[in-house]
Amino acid sequence: MINKYIKIEQGTYRNQDMSGRIFPILKDYQRFAGKEGGFVTVDCSELDGFEGLDKARINVPAITDLTITTEGAFQINRDELKKTESATQPKTENNETDEEAIERIAARFSILDEMAEAVSTSKVRAMIVSGPPGIGKSYGVERALEKRSMFDDIANNARKFEVVKGAMSPIGLYKKLYEHSAKGHVVCFDDCDAILYDDLALNLLKAALDTGAKRTLHWNTESRTLMAEGMPNSFEFNGGVVFITNVKFDNVKSKKLQDHLQALQSRCHYLDLTIDSMRDRMLRIRQIVGTGMLEKYAMGRETEAELVQFIFDNKHKLREISLRMVLKIADLWKMAPDRYQHLAEQTCMRQGA
Numbered sequence: 544m545i546n547k548y549i550k551i552e553q554g555t556y557r558n559q560d561m562s563g564r565i566f567p568i569l570k571d572y573q574r575f576a577g578k579e580g581g582f583v584t585v586d587c588s589e590l591d592g593f594e595g596l597d598k599a600r601i602n603v604p605a606i607t608d609l610t611i612t613t614e615g616a617f618q619i620n621r622d623e624l625k626k627t628e629s630a631t632q633p634k635t636e637n638n639e640t641d642e643e644a645i646e647r648i649a650a651r652f653s654i655l656d657e658m659a660e661a662v663s664t665s666k667v668r669a670m671i672v673s674g675p676p677g678i679g680k681s682y683g684v685e686r687a688l689e690k691r692s693m694f695d696d697i698a699n700n701a702r703k704f705e706v707v708k709g710a711m712s713p714i715g716l717y718k719k720l721y722e723h724s725a726k727g728h729v730v731c732f733d734d735c736d737a738i739l740y741d742d743l744a745l746n747l748l749k750a751a752l753d754t755g756a757k758r759t760l761h762w763n764t765e766s767r768t769l770m771a772e773g774m775p776n777s778f779e780f781n782g783g784v785v786f787i788t789n790v791k792f793d794n795v796k797s798k799k800l801q802d803h804l805q806a807l808q809s810r811c812h813y814l815d816l817t818i819d820s821m822r823d824r825m826l827r828i829r830q831i832v833g834t835g836m837l838e839k840y841a842m843g844r845e846t847e848a849e850l851v852q853f854i855f856d857n858k859h860k861l862r863e864i865s866l867r868m869v870l871k872i873a874d875l876w877k878m879a880p881d882r883y884q885h886l887a888e889q890t891c892m893r894q895g896a
């Protein structure tokens with residue numbers, strides 16, 4: 544049970560000022576190892592602006608920047624913030640109707656389609672797409688690449704596009720880039736974030752994404768794998784690359800990684816699908832359900848609307864607000880149409896929320 548509330552006299556969350564805010568505390572102040580300051584872990588599940596996360600670490604200069612407070616103070620702070628948030632939003636956003644917001648979000652995603660298409664036709668060599676989970680990044684890119692692959696499929700040619708998902712070692716990366724080094728090929732690394740945290744892999748990616756006329760990739764160490772597979776120690780990369788990630792480049796904390804990511808960003812097109820606010824995510828759901836995402840369930844428009852409303856009503860309890868969550872709940876509906884909400888409460892919501 545949460546029974547402690549803390550006021551941040553001075554502190555930040557991912558470079559956003561948190562001074563004066565009150566949170567339920569989950570874990571006491573901890574000092575940073577080897578440097579000044581520390582952090583507290585707080586419960587932010589009831590608050591907007593934390594990318595749908597349950598808990599967050601608030602950085603504070605010292606333990607003296609925290610004061611213990613009451614639940615009542617927390618509630619007042621939370622409600623006031625809701626009020627001021629809606630009052631201090633920029634005018635255009637404040638007056639933005641749902642329809643306008645849907646249009647704005649749809650426009651962002653149509654840029655994703657357009658860019659993916661441009662990579663697949665070699666007009667653009669590389670792009671990085673980032674955004675929160677389950678909103679349709681992979682779907683958009685895959686659809687664009689699929690469309691292009693149709694011609695190869697019809698002609699019975701080998702596909703020029705490949706989507707690689709998950710774990711990827713540096714040598715695996717080198718190999719994939721080699722396989723797709725010819726002009727017109729595109730390799731899409733989807734959720735391969737490990738690449739960003741490995742120096743060797745990161746440097747390979749940097750070289751592949753570079754804007755110079757010639758992009759030569761080297762493998763500097765002797766490698767049995769290379770030799771065994773008949774791959775050269777270096778080659779010229781003329782293909783296209785799409786890199787999809789949940790990592791929001793502007794938000795990473797490590798200075799070293801920041802520098803690397805900046806280098807990547809400067810080399811290619813970077814599309815941040817910023818739909819971070821709860822409202823935007825809900826609207827994205829409404830938009831895509833509106834375009835027929837749930838048609839295959841044949842539940843009828845009314846049930847579709849009821850399902851979306853259920854998500855809306857429980858947006859603070861659900862573990863995630865995403866298209867993926869919509870599909871999960873639709874699956875539960877298929878399983879047990881009259882009990883799906885109950886099942887969703889058990890499987891998709893934070894217990895005790």
Ligand SMILES: Nc1ncnc2c1ncn2[C@@H]1O[C@H](COP(=O)(O)OP(=O)(O)OP(=O)(O)O)[C@@H](O)[C@H]1O
Nearest residue numbers: 675676677678679680681682683789831836866867
């Ligand atoms: N426009 C759409 N129409 C129908 N279904 C969609 C659409 N966009 C996404 N989906 C479905 O929503 C689910 C989540 O989408 P997707 O996998 O593309 O998310 P993502 O942003 O790549 O998430 P992650 O970052 O977790 O990989 C998928 O099952 C996908 O098929």
Ligand SMILES: [Mg+2]
Nearest residue numbers: 680681733734
């Ligand atoms: Mg994905």
